[in-house]
Structure formats: C-alpha cells, structure tokens
Amino acid sequence: MRAPLLTLLMTTAALLGAAAAQPAAAQFAKPEDAIKYRQAAFTVMGRHFGLVAAMAAGKIPFDAKAAAENAEIATMMSKLPYAAFVPGSDLGDTKAKPKIWDEMDKFKAAATKMQGEMAKLNAAARSGNLDAIKAAVGATGKSCKACHDNYREE
Amino acid sequence: MRAPLLTLLMTTAALLGAAAAQPAAAQFAKPEDAIKYRQAAFTVMGRHFGLVAAMAAGKIPFDAKAAAENAEIATMMSKLPYAAFVPGSDLGDTKAKPKIWDEMDKFKAAATKMQGEMAKLNAAARSGNLDAIKAAVGATGKSCKACHDNYREE
Numbered sequence: 001m002r003a004p005l006l007t008l009l010m011t012t013a014a015l016l017g018a019a020a021a022q023p024a025a026a027q028f029a030k031p032e033d034a035i036k037y038r039q040a041a042f043t044v045m046g047r048h049f050g051l052v053a054a055m056a057a058g059k060i061p062f063d064a065k066a067a068a069e070n071a072e073i074a075t076m077m078s079k080l081p082y083a084a085f086v087p088g089s090d091l092g093d094t095k096a097k098p099k100i101w102d103e104m105d106k107f108k109a110a111a112t113k114m115q116g117e118m119a120k121l122n123a124a125a126r127s128g129n130l131d132a133i134k135a136a137v138g139a140t141g142k143s144c145k146a147c148h149d150n151y152r153e154e
Numbered sequence: 155m156r157a158p159l160l161t162l163l164m165t166t167a168a169l170l171g172a173a174a175a176q177p178a179a180a181q182f183a184k185p186e187d188a189i190k191y192r193q194a195a196f197t198v199m200g201r202h203f204g205l206v207a208a209m210a211a212g213k214i215p216f217d218a219k220a221a222a223e224n225a226e227i228a229t230m231m232s233k234l235p236y237a238a239f240v241p242g243s244d245l246g247d248t249k250a251k252p253k254i255w256d257e258m259d260k261f262k263a264a265a266t267k268m269q270g271e272m273a274k275l276n277a278a279a280r281s282g283n284l285d286a287i288k289a290a291v292g293a294t295g296k297s298c299k300a301c302h303d304n305y306r307e308e
Binding site for chain 2: 060
C-alpha cells in the first residue's frame with residue numbers, strides 16, 4: 001500500500017501544481033471551438049465526478065483507489081472550462097445563458113466556489129474516508145447545481 | 155441540505171445506470187454516453203496538445219510555463235478515452251471505425267504508443283527545452299495521426 005500511495009500523492013501534488021496556475025491565454029480560432037472545448041471539459045468532469053458520487057450513494061461499489069483517481073481527474077477538469085467563456089461564444093450551439101457575459105465576475109465566483117468544493121472532494125477522496133467523501137460530494141454537487149440553475153438553459 | 159444531496163446522488167446514479175458489477179472505469183449507462191465521453195476527452199486533449207504544438211511551430215509565442223501546464227493536461231487526458239471504446243459503442247454518432255472492435259489489442263497498442271509519446275512530451279515540456287519539445291511534439295503528432303489514419307473515418 002505504501003508505495004502506490006506515495007506515487008498517488010506525488011502525482012497528485014504534481015497535478016495540483018500544474019492545475020493551480022492559469023492555463024495559457026485562451027486562444028480559440030472560432031467561438032464554436034471555445035463552446036465545443038468547454039462542453040467537452042464539463043462532460044469529462046461530470047463523468048468522473050459522477051463516478052465518485054455514485055460510490056458515495058452506494059450505487060456502485062466503493063473503491064478508494066478509483067474514487068481518488070476519479071476525484072483527481074474531476075479536480076483537474078474543474079479548472080478548464082472557464083477560460084473558454086470568451087467574448088462572442090454566447091452565440092452558437094450552447095446552453096450558456098447570455099447573462100454570463102453580463103455578470104462575468106459573479107459567474108467566475110460561482111466557478112471558483114465549485115473548484116474549491118471539488119478540491120475538498122479530492123482531498124476527501126485521497127483520505128479514503130467514505131463519510132468525508134459523501135459530505136464533499138454533496139457540497140460539490142450543490143455548487144454544480146447553483147451554477148446550472150443560474151447560468152444554464154435547460 | 156439533505157434533500158438536494160439525495161436528489162443529486164439519485165440523479166447521478168440514474169445517469170450511471172445499473173452496471174453495478176463492472177469496474178468503475180467501464181461503466182456507461184448507454185453506448186452514446188461512452189461515445190460522448192471519449193470524444194470529449196479527445197477534444198480536451200487535442201486542445202492542450204495543440205497549444206504546445208503551436209508553440210513548437212512558432213505559431214504562438216513560446217511560454218515554458220504554459221507549455222508545461224498544457225502538456226500536463228494533455229498527458230492526463232491521453233489516458234482517458236480508451237476505456238470508453240466499450241462493446242456496442244461502435245454504432246452511433248462516432249467516427250470510430252468498426253475494425254477497432256475487431257482488433258482491440260492492436261488499437262490499444264496504438265493508444266499506448268501515443269500515451270508514451272505524450273508522456274515524453276510532458277517530460278520535455280517540464281524541462282523547458284524548446285528543441286526537446288519540438289521533437290516530442292513531432293513524435294506525439296505522428297502517433298495521433300497513425301491512429302486516426304487506421305481507426306477514424308474522415
């Protein structure tokens with residue numbers, strides 16, 4: 001157990017270090033590229049968060065290693081979509097409400113809240129404590145829902 | 155607090171479906187979920203690899219920190235899509251050629267080759283050496299193209 005745990009922690013530290021910094025200046029050739037990219041990042045985040053949530057709900061067997069891996073991926077993904085809400089990408093094949101661009105600071109604050117909750121879930125998953133994971137899944141899910149309710153068309 | 159949490163967990167569980175006996179990595183409620191997920195993972199990988207490649211090609215300014223961050227993300231993403239080439243996901247809105255499922259070992263070997271090249275690019279990007287990054291971008295791009303040529307419809 002010790003060596004894989006150490007590897008995991010080192011990997012985690014490396015990934016967190018990379019993810020903590022801002023990505024390169026958002027460069028998208030076309031608004032639709034930004035839309036496709038941010039939707040893709042949410043899709044990947046949703047899947048990996050969803051797997052941890054399903055474990056927390058007892059819908060799939062709890063596997064501490066898989067929970068930690070999935071939370072790690074979800075945490076990295078949580079950093080990615082927001083640089084892609086660029087000017088002009090309110091139009092197109094997107095469910096993003098136009099008011100995002102009218103209140104970008106509030107939107108980014110809601111994103112930051114979600115990223116913080118996801119980081120806590122990541123820490124909980126690394127600890128392997130299922131009760132802590134359950135609590136963090138609930139808080140993270142709430143932060144997802146808050147943004148969806150405010151900023152995403154159904 | 156309790157009701158939203160339960161709602162979230164139940165929704166998540168419903169989305170994930172009833173595949174409780176399978177390993178976590180292989181659970182998709184529907185083949186189209188697997189298709190959407192793997193396409194999303196490729197989209198995110200492609201963007202971050204593309205940013206490093208653009209720096210290597212001199213199309214955008216070289217920024218060692220940004221190159222390292224993007225290569226790190228691309229490397230994590232490179233590991234994700236292949237668990238989603240599940241049985242039944244050859245049909246649907248996908249460019250994946252059916253022969254993938256006929257020669258899964260060869261397909262997975264090509265994936266492993268790409269993952270190895272991407273890991274080398276990640277190491278090169280961490281070193282900050284632009285010549286090493288250029289070489290690794292070339293090798294990684296070749297491994298992407300090999301798989302596209304063999305296994306993806308135009």
